[in-house]
Amino acid sequence: MTRLAAPLITLGLAMLGAASPLAAADLEAGKSKAALCAGCHGENGISPMEYTPSLAGQPDLFIQWQLVFFRSGTRQNASMRPFVDDLSNEDIRNLGAYYASLPPMRNSKPDDDPELSRKGAQAAAGRRCASCHTDNYAGTKATARLAGQREEYLIKALNEFKSGQRSGGAMAAMADVAYPLSEEEIYALAHYLAHL
Template sequence: MLVLSADVASAADESVREKAAQCTPCHGEAGASQTENTPSLAGQPDSFLQWQLVFFRAGSRKSEVMQPIAEQISNEDIRNLGTYFASLTPPKASTPDDNPDLSKKGAEAAAGRRCASCHGDTFAGSKAVARLAGQREDYLTKALHDYKSNVRVGGGVAAMAEVAYPLSEEEITALAHYLAHL
């Protein structure tokens, strides 16, 4: 019976890896994106990933690419994909910080906007709150602009809109740079 359970678990793991492989062209090998304006999924909190797929599927989060994909994903697949990507090692900054002064300004902006109160002291996120540390800089910039302009909705949208709306272009650039290099 134990062998049968192991075989079933192995088949389930393989099924999840096959479904996750469909995400690779955009979100990268092992969930580490190399695609402009596309987030890395590796190490994102499980609940956060699940909610984003639900938001895409419901159409409350807009994406011409993600919405049709999410519409085809079952609730079980959403749970399994969330668990799978959350289990992967999150990406580290792809390049050394070439602008420590900009990172310092970003750290000041993060402290001033109380980003750590939701995203955690290390910006690793938790539960339904995104991991920001090591995320692609271009994607972080895009996400902040989307929240600022109310293009992006989903969990925490009121808090994010309130935080992002007063940000200057310089603060958005600094925040994205700082977080990407953590």
């Protein structure tokens, strides 16, 4: 056993020494590539367009996976198609790191309907949204940040998950959560999350 173990350990150490670490993401390259995204997703990742998500502060892996889903066609969006077709894996890694490094969108408007937010908080607790999106809804790893996202975009996304129109990533989990939601719950959830 010792005769066999020594060569295997030596081989393993040699392979570790020979393996090159993954290159760190290049934030400047990500910022440069993000200039193409700014028309819809906004300067510094804060979207000025209705039904278009803000990307600032989204988790790195979430951005990367969504870009992979768009590029592969698993997730469909005609507006995204021309931008993702030519993205390299390195571009995707850089974009994920860049958007994750930006301060997230903060809703500057006061909550004009606290009762709707209260219902949204109840719906979020009842559907256990925090179990994936974290207690403060900032997202983690490949799970989206919801706090402060555009309200009308959240309504759109929840309706797409509910109808089965949206796929890629956590589709099965989100479909299970969204399918039984009433229209009122969807609006309440979106309002609550947008004002966090």
